[in-house]
Amino acid sequence: MAAESTYELDREYVFHSWSAQAALKPLVIASAAGSYVTDDAGNRLLDLSSQLVNTNIGHQHSKVVAGIKAQADLLCTVAPQHANAARGEAARLIIERSPDNMRKVFFTNAGAEAVEYAVRMAKQHTGRNKVLATYRSYHGGTQTAVNLTGDTRRWPNDLGTSGVVHFFGPFLYRSAFHASTEAEECERALEHLEQVISFEGPATIAAIILETIPGTAGIMPPPPGYLAGVRELCDRFGLVYIADEVMCGFGRTGKWFAFEHYDVTPDLITFAKGVNSGYVPLGGVIISDEICRTFAERAFPGGLTYSGHPLACAAAVASMNAMTDEGIIENAARIGETVLGPGLRELAERHPIIGEVRGVGVFWALDLVKDRATREPLAPYGGTSVAMGELVGALKANGVLPFTNYHRLHVVPPCTITDDEMREGLAAIDKALTAIGQHYEG
CATH class of the missing domain: 3.40.640.10 (Type I PLP-dependent aspartate aminotransferase-like (Major domain))
Structure with missing residues (x-):
């Protein structure tokens, strides 16, 4: 009931940014800790968005x-x-x-x-x-x-x-x-x-x-x-x-x-x-x-x-x-060099839908394409696509809260993320990319 009330209050009274208001279905976040958030249904999601790329020190430090x-x-x-x-x-x-x-x-x-x-x-x-x-x-x-x-x-x-x-x-x-x-x-x-x-x-x-x-x-x-x-x-x-x-x-x-x-x-x-x-x-x-x-x-x-x-x-x-x-900045550098960067590049070797991998530290993006040869984006500039919508759904279904923009998946976890948490996130990304593989046309 509390979760229903939170959602209803939001939809009744809150005006959201950068959005057409009528079609919104915001996720209700009930709590958070470290690299994870928990939604109103009790689902625990690895926060690979750091919300809006800002929870560098993680949740509830x-x-x-x-x-x-x-x-x-x-x-x-x-x-x-x-x-x-x-x-x-x-x-x-x-x-x-x-x-x-x-x-x-x-x-x-x-x-x-x-x-x-x-x-x-x-x-x-x-x-x-x-x-x-x-x-x-x-x-x-x-x-x-x-x-x-x-x-x-x-x-x-x-x-x-x-x-x-x-x-x-x-x-x-x-x-x-x-x-x-x-x-x-x-x-x-x-x-x-x-x-x-x-x-x-x-x-x-x-x-x-x-x-x-x-x-x-x-x-x-x-x-x-x-x-x-x-x-x-x-x-x-x-x-x-x-x-x-x-x-x-x-x-x-x-x-x-x-x-x-x-x-x-x-x-x-x-x-x-x-x-x-x-x-x-x-x-x-x-x-x-x-x-x-x-x-x-x-x-x-x-x-x-x-x-x-x-x-x-x-x-x-x-x-x-x-x-x-706590060496949090050093952790961000190490994760990027030894786990996140290598992990994303390995995914690119197996998923042709990844056109390019870019980043440093815990600040990365996958440039997703329909065709590696033409580099045609998986969604148009300024817009989205069925494929990107399916990617977001697959990531959430695999326990990840994602950050996407146009044709890109941004992988931007907290600077405090552990090796095991990052590997969990990479595995979820792997499954989600497999789920949208049919959208690759090259």
Whole structure:
């Protein structure tokens, strides 16, 4: 009865995001622990979605729950103009894990707000209005963030008045540059970006924003040298380099930040999700010393009632400490190198419906195709298909809560997942891919 009531209340009163409301049949989640969630019927599902790729530390981590409870007993909320211990300590821990040029943290409630404020800082710092972003990207659902976004969710919201200019980032498997090697893709993508900057007018451009590794758009690690090339272009033309680490940061790739894999240093870093696994909503912007100096004697035009909320920051402190003390980030790197990556590549050897395997750490995607030779996607861009619907059903039937987008299956478990749990997930994926094998046409 409780489960029925939960479902009925949801359908009667809750308006869902990114959805036509009439056809929705949301899964009722009753509880969760570690790498698993339990639905209203008592079915235990291995969470290979990490919800929205944010429960990096897993569900109901005891130290984080305890940290939230202790903070609630002390101070539940306080206006952001006042200092509070949880916010100060969270900022300190974040700066300790950031590049040496980073000095301060501005806290937001989520990743989209972090992007909004990073862009505002860049525009104020440079006195310019345009921002460049890739087509294959997702930066959030608020007005600036959704206009920066490249995927189809931008289309109904884009009036062409936001100062956003889109360009093609590197993606060898579906290259926009007719490249045949990673080196060619990198070189041609950088040439393309330089041309866009030149034709748009460098003096009109405030920033380039990039997901270090695009997440929802397909988990596409950039080729060696690309981000260094972007950094050089930003330096040459006086642009702010914003690294969007909302999804790929805080352990997801086996490092604190994904840009650490590429030996580059951004000017602004946006974060959210993994900083406290979403236990209490939190995001933020990590700000370089140079940009901080812009606002040393000049008021920054922005703020949020819940900036640095004590409960959220207490969750972040407990989460970062647990990640350090328990080797959680190291576990994510090891799982990716020894279990998850090899396991997905082995599946690709047996299932031709897998066109490409991409990823690092616990951040992977399977690019599913109808035909390996033509690389025709298993579902159209911006849509789904019968095959993808059957895949989701088969995964749930085999005990897995999946994350799919268009023609891709994203495999993004918590950073805390064990070897045995990951092997359980790989076995379920194997069965589900077998179940939809008839949709392969090659």
